Amino acid sequence: MDSQFADRMSSVHKSFIREILKVTEDPSIISFAGGLPNPRFFPVSEVAEAAQKVLGECGYAALQYATTEGHPPLREYIAKRYAEKGLKVSPEEILITTGSQQGLDLAGKVFLNKGDKVIVERPTYLAAIQSFGMFEPQFLSVPLHHDGMDADALDRALSEHQVKLVYAVTNFQNPTGITYSSSKRREIADVLKDRNVALIDDNPYSDLRFMGEEVAPMKAFLGDQAIMLGSFSKLVSPGFRLGWICAREEIMEKLIVAKQAADLHSSCFAQRVVHQYLVDNDINSHIEKIRAAYRRQRDTMVEAIEESFPAAVEHTRPEGGMFLWVTLPEGISSLELFGRAIKENVAFVPGQAFFANGGGENTMRLNFSNSDEERIVEGIARLGRAINSMMS
Missing domain, CATH: 3.40.640.10 (Type I PLP-dependent aspartate aminotransferase-like (Major domain))
Structure with missing residues (x-):
């Protein structure tokens, strides 16, 4: 049956993130997985x-x-x-x-x-x-x-x-x-x-x-x-x-x-x-509203990570955009962590999906743009519990 299809289709797989988003359709799950702009600012x-x-x-x-x-x-x-x-x-x-x-x-x-x-x-x-x-x-x-x-x-x-x-x-x-x-x-x-x-x-x-x-x-x-x-x-x-x-x-x-x-x-x-x-419309004024909100959401996530994650966990401190990157200690699998996090009703993207030649098993991407501050604090606390349980 596979002979019907072009050879290229055997080497290209479904979007890992799109598959994860199916898991996060449950409204009880706080998702930091999608690369989504905040819909509050759609004009x-x-x-x-x-x-x-x-x-x-x-x-x-x-x-x-x-x-x-x-x-x-x-x-x-x-x-x-x-x-x-x-x-x-x-x-x-x-x-x-x-x-x-x-x-x-x-x-x-x-x-x-x-x-x-x-x-x-x-x-x-x-x-x-x-x-x-x-x-x-x-x-x-x-x-x-x-x-x-x-x-x-x-x-x-x-x-x-x-x-x-x-x-x-x-x-x-x-x-x-x-x-x-x-x-x-x-x-x-x-x-x-x-x-x-x-x-x-x-x-x-x-x-x-x-x-x-x-x-x-x-x-x-x-x-x-x-x-x-x-x-x-x-x-x-x-x-x-x-x-x-x-x-x-x-x-x-x-x-x-x-x-x-x-x-x-x-x-x-x-x-x-x-x-x-x-x-x-004044697009610059519109952009300033988005920037101000994302700055608050970014700051909230950084502060929550520093409070809830173990000290051995590293993270980036972006000056803009929608994402930050977390590096777990060597030997801690973010893919395994994802399974535990879902049980805590929180989601992220395991980092290995972003490596074209393998690697990144202990990394993950978090999106801060699509959640308000309250859900960020709660979601990071849930994720912190999952990380702590793995590391202990």
Whole structure:
């Protein structure tokens, strides 16, 4: 029966997180597992007004087929936002995608043949492993430190292997929450310059900084060698499934062909509604509300961990984003801990799912954005009991 299917399907598995989320549908379970924005900040009434305006003013066009590249005013808006961060980007260098996840899929289609080598962080974003994995590459994992990818290890990997892509989440990394320092970005750019390799800078969380200083995107250090991914999921709504990929013209031409073959174009109605919402509302004010809430939730989780977890347990202290990373003592399995935690009615993501080449058995990812402070305190207390019972 398996002979019916493509060989690639045997090496790519279901999303570990999606499977875990099925377990957490029970409302009695406090879940730190999903990478979910807090729905309290979805601008429901404002989006309703934007949708009504779009249908009233250009309903026929909004419900018709559209160009693959995306709604021109939305692409212009994104280019303007980049300009505000000091990056000169043309709207023609921006392709609207069905979530930034599609950007990974399109990059895989454009760059990867079976057996090609892709460098990823250790640990890395689980869905990137899954998305690139469809094209049957060989993953090379480079250690991730508190300030970013190990530049020396990256240099060695590039010297020893013919690499097609380097993939990184440089701001508030998923899963660890760490951010690449400015000096680390410069080091990595120095390693990559003059090498025929592209860096995919996956950056859905950059606007969610609630402490510390903003750092320029990798494109500011690396120029056209950097391919940028962005998303409206964390700022407006994940339900729209709208993101974008930004790349130089030569790459963009290939990406457009790949997208035409995939879905013709992302929802033009959703694009027009999001653009109308952005035009009619103060997005920076909206972002500040999200930042303030996530800062409180992050601080609550950090304080609860330090109160409830054993001293031997380590954790990151993110300056933004939605996640923090926990490292248990060697020999303590987070997968086994998950079973105990569910009995305590609390859930997380065991860390080994984020390692492309194995490892991470004693790590786990916690999401702080989708729970209020009261549930965070109670959930971390439950998780602390499970950890203490294992370690004793």
